[in-house]
Amino acid sequence: MRDIETIKHEIGEFSKAKEILSYREVEELANILFEDEVIMNITIGGVDGNKGLVVETIERLLFVYYNEIFQVKVLAFSLDDLEYIHLKQQNLHVAMELFFSETKIELTDLPPDDANDIKEELTSQIDYNLSNKKGKFQKKQYGFLKFIVLAGIAVLAGYLAGPHFNVVTVYDQGLSEALTQQEGEKQYQLAFSDFEFDVGEYGSTVRGTITNQSDKVYRYINIDIQYYNRKGAIVESQIETALDLKPGKSWHFESMPISEYAKDFEIAGVYAEEAKTEVDG
Incomplete structure (x- = not known):
């Protein structure tokens, strides 16, 4: 289990640290992150109408939120399974579709600059995954470039001609009147x-x-x-x-x-x- 104060110190290095630290989901990260798992990017976003924290670590992509009956929920995906990314402009925010070996998750309401940072990091991961599949093993690289997008983000070139996936729903719906x-x-x-x-x-x-x-x-x-x-x-x-x-x-x-x-x-x-x-x- 990671120490919560160390986690908060890591978050403090990000541009939106004050807003992120105001989310109670931050306290749950001590129980969710592995002992040696480092936060690469963290921001605020949504999945299927739920708002929470989007966390990219060196191993996983996480979405942490509370459902309507105040239970903490976590969607976790291994970056080793990441195959494709597609960005979509949504007014002042960005939606990001991520395809993990026949599973899709769509993150919504992402700040444009944070979406670009996450895309930059995950693109390196995709290249690494592809090289391994081809038998060309290389050292995994993680950059920390921070690019700011002004008006919007262009649609990823070649998306319409991209790979086809069997998309499944992975979102928790919550049971508003559930009993134990x-x-x-x-x-x-x-x-x-x-x-x-x-x-x-x-x-x-x-x-x-x-x-x-x-x-x-x-x-x-x-x-x-x-x-x-x-x-x-x-x-x-x-x-x-x-x-x-x-x-x-x-x-x-x-x-x-x-x-x-x-x-x-x-x-x-x-x-x-x-x-x-x-x-x-």
Whole structure:
């Protein structure tokens, strides 16, 4: 675990340090960053309507934010998987699309100068990744050039002719009225069983079974699965949904985290909505 005062000192070297340090997400970085992980760039941005901190380290790109029920959430991506970047001007801010080995994340509301700094650093990473794939190993280089963009940033040349990716959604939606697993078991009369975290050759999978032990038909049941790294910090969360679960029936599900740092999990939230009958109107 990194020392929070050291982290704040690092952030103090950046141009928007005062604004960044006002975000409570900064305090979470002590639990999220690895012991030897250095911040290369940090700024404020958004993902899927959520505002938080965008952090580029020597190993990962992180988006840290609080959801609508005040749970800290972290999206983490290994820079070794980065393949392509596309910038888009959005009024006074910039959006950045990043493609990680068939996974896409779009950062929005980035300050233009910070977007340019991050792009500069990550372009070097992409070149390094490509050289390794071709078998030409070279020393990884990280520059610290700070360029200021005035009116806007041009669209990356050749984007339309660029590579095609299978884009998947990695954003946490949050469960605004979620109960804990224990509360959900009691209030909704749900039984959670056979939960396991399986680490395989091609990724990790959470499997489990939820049985409806009530006399109600649930129109849908949502569960918020949070994934943790080896230090116990959240690296991802996913919401899984069962539809029309009848009394006595079971839902057997599988959930696969995108983050390669996921080493453990918990059911952080449960929400169920009862199906309306004709009598109910």
